[in-house]
Amino acid sequence: MGKVAVLALRVVLAFGLAGSLFVQAVMVPLLAVDLDEAPAAVRVPVIMIVLLGVVTCQVTMVCVWRLLTMVRRGTVFSHAAFRYVDVVLGAVAAASVLTFALGVTLAPGEAVAPGVVLLVGGAGVMVAGVALLVLVLRTLLAQAVARDTEAKHLQAELNEVI
Secondary structure, three states, rough: OOOEEEEEEHHHHHHHHHHHHHHHHHHHHHHHHHHHOHHHHHHHHHHHHHHHHHHHHHHHHHHHHHHHHHHHHHHOOOOHHHHHHHHHHHHHHHHHHHHHHHHHHHHHOOOOOHHHHHHHHHHHHHHHHHHHHHHHHHHHHHHHHHHHHHHHHHHHHHHHHH
């Protein structure tokens, strides 16, 4: 991965983190004011789901930043990378559960149209699909680490022979 691509992704991640902090500090309190007339059984869960959803995005962005650092250093094909990939996998899975929880919270009553609840459920399925994609990429990373370890071992044996 080139230096320009790493720099560009870091800029995107920095803007994403700044935007998520803005959402936490400004937008969520405004959402709480807008939901002031909603019943507490809806208002509190929606605000908590939104806050936790933003946190899952922040955790994912920080882990991707750390993986980019490993890419830049050339150490991404190591067992240390699994820690960050596993955290990303957990955060995306948690985001999927939160999305389904939002749909369940909005479903009772007639405040939200059934189509909106269906769209939120579809979004939850899509986020679960991203979690499965991260799981597949983790498996590919495991195979790459195994091949890298094997190559280093074979290189060491070859060096002994020579």
